[in-house]
Amino acid sequence: MRLFVGDDWAEDHHDVEVMDAAGRRLGRARLPEGVAGMARLHTMIGELIGELIGDDADEAEVLVGIETDRGPWVRALVAAGYTVLAVNPLQAARFRDRLGVSGAKSDAGDAHVLADMARTHAHELRPVAGDSAQIxxxxxxxxxxxxxxxxxxxxxxxxxxxxxxxxxxxxxxxxxxxxxxxxxxxxxxxxxxxxxxxxxxxxxxxxxxxxxxxxxxxxxxxxxxxxxxxxxxxxxxxxxxxxxxxxxxxxxxxxxxxxxxxxxxxxxYFGQHPAAEIILSQPGLGSVLGARVLAEFGDDPDRYATAKARKNYAGTSPITRASGKKKVALARFIHNDRLIDALLTQAFSALRFSPGARTYYDTQRARGSGHNAALRQLANRLVGILHGCLKTGTLYNETTAWSHHITSTAA
Structure with missing residues (x-):
């Protein structure tokens, strides 16, 4: 059994709505921020589960849609065993337009939208990462x-x-x-x-x-x-x-x-993290820049299933817009500003320390890419290399990292 909770948060309160798999509203409330509000939420969900499935409470799964992925409230939701889905506010706004075109908006209405998104689009929403307290x-x-x-x-x-x-x-x-x-x-x-x-x-x-x-x-x-x-x-x-x-x-x-x-x-703090040695082995990353990259990516080992997923989150991979015979690749403008700033700085620094990075950058420039575009492509490549190193627990190796590119260039 699944229950879906929409949580529209504010600084001092949360408007929540609980919905079942059929989209039926089971309850709604305005809860205060803090321990008292979290306790009331647990009580509310517990009573609903008890009414619906009795003693088989362990069979219930609770999914919470909320427009943030950090803070004590979110951590408490994760600690309670709920699946917390971080919803981008832009996604919620677009979904709200699907449910009504009048333009009306309220906190309770937003909680309904978030609950419905968790019910119908949980497979497309990003669960809050299980990052360690250290990161x-x-x-x-x-x-x-x-x-x-x-x-x-x-x-x-x-x-x-x-x-x-x-x-x-x-x-x-x-x-x-x-x-x-x-x-x-x-x-x-x-x-x-x-x-x-x-x-x-x-x-x-x-x-x-x-x-x-x-x-x-x-x-x-x-x-x-x-x-x-x-x-x-x-x-x-x-x-x-x-x-x-x-x-x-x-x-x-x-x-x-x-x-x-x-x-x-x-x-x-960065020096105490287990991944610090791998991060510092990457070209262009020192302790400060490496700390920024690791902090923004997080250390949940299951968050990025593939290198492509990590690149997409980083905002270094391009997006494709295709219609009919027209197809163009564009840079992503929706991204984590702090992360993309650190990655582009790394790419620029890597030009001095990595012959492979320098060759890759020069190849992109020779193909007609401008400096910023070539730097972004290099950053995208470096993210893929970092992903491989973190997944396998190995340090950066210049020959291994660029062997495919060097072979292709020579051919």
Missing amino acids: EAVKVVARTHKTLIWERTRHTQRLRHALRDYFPAALAAFDDLDAADTLELLGKAPTPAQAARLTIAQISAALKRARRKNIAEKAAAVQAALRAEHLGQPEVVAAAYAASVQALIAVLNVLDTQVKALQRQVDA
């Missing part, structure tokens, strides 16, 4: 680390825009706005007038603390750029911009400190 820990620190890097980039761009508006000399003087010496000097002298008074000794000291080379030459170049004539703003406006810049510098300093601290945590 969940890696995912937490790896994602936070990457998020802070993105935030540092955003704040650096905000700093650049502010300097361009009132202090263009700073852009001429400093190449890396998020570098330690740049932030130190801008913090000391955030206005053009103050920067023009910086001495060679002050600039050299900042460069020395940042471990720069050719300090004397660079200090003279920075001072010359800061003292050159540039268009500017009235003094009162420049002072206001300077206050804003100092705030941005303070945020950047904190972000830089926390990025470095979290990188140590990423290294520590």
Whole structure:
């Protein structure tokens, strides 16, 4: 016997509906988030099973459709023995249109849609992976680390825009706005007038603390750029911009400190995972990038039945659109942004460390593919290689990984 549960979740509550195999609604409720809500859900399902099949409760299977695949609530559902089906919100929206065209929408209605999807399309929905707690820990620190890097980039761009508006000399003087010496000097002298008074000794000291080379030459170049004539703003406006810049510098300093601290945590958590050695053997993957790749793929050994399934999840494999005589292959635009970012970075790095990867990339370029397209194809190939290594528990081998491609090219 099967029961189908639709769970439309919000931050503080869940609207649920329970349905039988015939599509008949057996019950619905709004449950609070947390232990109390989960207990009520278990009680509700248990009572329904008892009414329908009596003492043979072990014969019942419960499938839950929900628009998320993580969080304490989902983990509790999995721990209870339910089959949890992660439904993409876009899929749920399209399915809702099949059930009605009025455009009406409600939380209870969404729970009904999710229950019906679990009933009729369970074979096409992705069960939540049974990842280990260890990989969940890696995912937490790896994602936070990457998020802070993105935030540092955003704040650096905000700093650049502010300097361009009132202090263009700073852009001429400093190449890396998020570098330690740049932030130190801008913090000391955030206005053009103050920067023009910086001495060679002050600039050299900042460069020395940042471990720069050719300090004397660079200090003279920075001072010359800061003292050159540039268009500017009235003094009162420049002072206001300077206050804003100092705030941005303070945020950047904190972000830089926390990025470095979290990188140590990423290294520590990732290094304890059993698959770390295999991941690190792959070309272009170090501890940080490898942690991101492993975290986003997960470590459930049954999640990806084939290399194609892993490539599809990664978003590196193309999609085909065919109609009549027309057939085109396009890049996937619906994907895990964090994973595809890590895989493309790996592919670019692999060009330097793997002769096979370099040859494969050059072959795609020779066939007319642009840089991005060739890089995506290389990333797709590397995902397949990674899948094989993880499935067999073997380390990357350059000859084995590219033997078929090299043979085909030679022929």
